Amino acid sequence: MKMPTSGKRVYRDLDNGVVAGVCAGVAKYLDVDAVWVRGAAVIAMFMMPAVTLLAYLAAVFLLPRWSL
Template sequence: MNLPDSDKKIYRDLDNGMISGVCAGVANYFSVEAVWVRGAAIFGLIFLSVPVLLAYVAAVVLLPRRVL
């Protein structure tokens, strides 16, 4: 896994996102494919529903949208 560069910013990627772009934005930040982040989110929702759901909603509210 590649560590993010210090000048990278995390954002919601609405163009490549399925629901609100959180997973796509996180995937871009960590330079991985979005399918892996989405899989981890689904896995987390199954086993740790409340914390993962709260974190996702917080990310939707707090993360800025990607501006091209």
């Protein structure tokens, strides 16, 4: 069974990234400002640090890089 795809993928945005470009890439995928995604990441880091850190590190290693 073939699933329809939109052609939209998540990448790490190294040009607009602060640390590794994960939040900037997610923001570009969601079509929002990167400040909102970074703010959510900081709040998540205070609320559940182990899960957030593990998810961020997994994204750093698993998401492909994208730069201009």
